[in-house]
Amino acid sequence: MLQGAAVRTMLFVGIALYALADRTLACPAYPVTDFCHRHQRELDMILGNFAIGLPVMLLCIAIQAGVSFWCVRHYIRCVRKRQDGGATNPGIRPLLTAMIAMMAGTLVQVGLWGLLFVWLGEFSEFYEAVYHSAVNFASLGYGDIVMRKQWKLLGPLEAINGVLMLGMSAAALMAILQHLIKMQVREDS
Structure with a gap:
């Protein structure tokens, strides 16, 4: 259904x-x-931005989902192995690993948007493109760099993408942290 x-x-x-x-x-x-x-030119620009931005957003969602699921599975595997060994706080190291993996996944997504901006000819330097991408992805909105009118809508698309992906990272880390807290409460009881 x-x-x-x-x-x-x-x-x-x-x-x-x-x-x-x-x-x-x-x-x-x-x-x-x-x-x-x-307004046909504006409609064409909007559709062009969506046609280019939406596939990148979908790729970011796939990357984020893969990293998030891997992190949760990795955490659970590590905790199960260490529970049998009697280690104190068996979830701290896998939690830190998950945080690093989530950060790496986020940086890959920021880099993908930066590559797109270079490919579109908005930036000649990759560093500037990644900086602009990170500002958009984190929804900082400094405004010190503004893209040409033709591709300006990609900034808000990336910001929407970033908010969703960072929220997904926070949700996965919160699930891991909740599990860690429950384990600690059981040990203390």
């Missing part, structure tokens, strides 16, 4: 994007036509 609803939603979104991209569908023969013709 849920899968069918997801497929219908994706189909609807695909048709809507196609309608916006196709000038004959996006600009029917009624008053909206004038608006569409006057």
Whole structure:
């Protein structure tokens, strides 16, 4: 049931994007036509930003999900092994490992956005592209570097992506921390 609803939603979104991209569908023969013709360049830029930004967002989601699931599994495996050995606080080292892995996953995602910005010709130096990407990903919004109008919408897309991915990292780390606290309470009882 849920899968069918997801497929219908994706189909609807695909048709809507196609309608916006196709000038004959996006600009029917009624008053909206004038608006569409006057703003077709902006609509094209919006669709271009989405067409490039959304696949990068999906790649980031795949990276984040993989890192998050690995971290939780790694933590549980390590804790189970050490519980049998009688080590005190068996979850601290795997928690730190998970934090480092999450940070590495975040840095890879920031680097991917930076590579995209270099590929689009927005930056000639990779360092500047990664700096701009990190500012967007962390939702800092310094504003010291502004991309050209054509690709400006990628900044907010990356910020949305960053908020979601950092939230996912926080949720995974919180799950690990909750498990660690429960283990400590059991040991103290």
